[in-house]
Amino acid sequence: MITKDYVILAAEGMHARPATALVKLTKKFKSSFSLKKDEKIIKLNSMLNILSMGAKGGETISVIIDGEDEIAASEALDEFFNEQLKNL
Numbered sequence: 001m002i003t004k005d006y007v008i009l010a011a012e013g014m015h016a017r018p019a020t021a022l023v024k025l026t027k028k029f030k031s032s033f034s035l036k037k038d039e040k041i042i043k044l045n046s047m048l049n050i051l052s053m054g055a056k057g058g059e060t061i062s063v064i065i066d067g068e069d070e071i072a073a074s075e076a077l078d079e080f081f082n083e084q085l086k087n088l
Helices: 016-026 047-052 070-086
Strands: 002-007 032-037 040-043 060-066
Touching: 002 070, 016 047, 016 070, 040 047, 060 070
Parallel strands: none
Antiparallel strands: 002 060, 032 040, 032 060
16 A cells, blocks of 8 residues: 655645546546545545545645555555646
C-alpha cells in the first residue's frame, strides 16, 4: 500500500474536469484507489465521489493506492498532479 499527499493548488479546488481526468487515470490500473481528506475516505472511482470531498484550494488530500501495480500507479499520479500544476 502506498499513500501520497497532494496539495490542491487551484483556487477553485478540485472541480469536475480534473476529477474526471483523475478517475479516468485510475481506471488504467488494477490497483484500488481511495481518497482521504481529513478523516473522510472515499473510493476514487467516480467524479461525484471526488467532488463530495469538497477539496478546496490549499487543502491537502491523500491518495491511497493498493494493488499489484501500485508503484506504476503512484508514478502516474505524481505525473498527473504535476501536470495539473502547470495548468493552473
